[in-house]
Amino acid sequence: MLSHLRPTLVIGLGLTVVTGLAYPLAVTGLAGTLFPAKAAGSLIERDGRVVGSSLIGQSFTADGYFHGRPSATTAPDPADASKTVPAPYNASNSAGSNLGPTSAALAERVKGDLATLSRENAGPAVPVDLVTTSGSGLDPDISPEAALFQVPRIAKARHLPEERLSALVTSRIEGRTLGVLGEPRVNVLALNLALDDLAHP
Template identity: 55%
Template sequence: MSHFRPALVLLLLFTALTGLAYPFAVTGIGQALFPAQAKGSLITQDGRVVGSNLIGQAFTSDRYLWPRPSATSAPDPADSTKPVDSPYNAAASTGSNLGPTSQKLADRLTAASEDWRGSGLLLPIPGDALTTSGSGLDPHVSRAYAQAQASRIAKARNLSEAQIRQVIEASTEGRTLGIFGEPRINVLHVNQALDGIRS
């Protein structure tokens, strides 16, 4: 009993501190100092949530800027023990883990590059037009990839290519703290701006 009581008191104390007080304090500080980020950096339009600054979405229409490929998957509806491709599945954030000798990776890259060439888009092909990100949910693309899509979007929307390029440039985010990473474009921001243009 002399060992049990102190152990029980410490268990209850640390449960209260680390299980209740610390999470509530961190959540409260986050909500007070960074309210948008603490709520998931959500993007709203006409009063409804349409996405997040942090999670990409699968856009496939020629009218929109396309994101980079995504390697996320989901259980096969016909056999839950097997995965199937499910691009931008936020419940399954992951890379493909396919190595340089993977035939599946080689086939995917070959098909993507053939699709790119067949669509009449500019060469050389930007790297992020073919490769997936580590999370499979990257909301950004490079300037090269975004600008390479301008002619396709302009044609689909019956707009000038200069208008599309202007929207892309206006949505370009600089390097983090001015030194880290490369300039990048948030795909959802561009697509929202495109929908706001009157043709």
């Protein structure tokens, strides 16, 4: 019996070392060498300190900044660990809301967001990505239409010409990956950092 068990144990141990230790270390080392910024989390620095990642959205609520997509992520309620509270862009709990099209709570939230956005940004119809959450709750990007939609509000808050802000948005549009994957997009954090540079050269 031991003659049959020994090869099984040796193969199991060998595969564990190769697939559980050697391969992950090799891939991690290779990624760190070839793509150091991406391997480190695509962090964005400003004045020597990390202000975020280009891969994870942040909550911007001030009138003078571009706002990202709504986020449905949550965190444990400090007052009652058996419950959760909204925690936008909580990277430790990436998730969507799981609310379906017949959900009254979802319909009420979307109607409220539509009313707020229409009041704050007089203009064309509200882009859909400004009232819908992403599957991860962490989406750092919005559509160019969603960014341009917010220009009048930001121009008013910052006392800047709308044309200047529209040009800033246009300069920050990222095309489809490899020309075919995904949709054109604008990274909200990078756009807001560029906005601060524009206001304070």
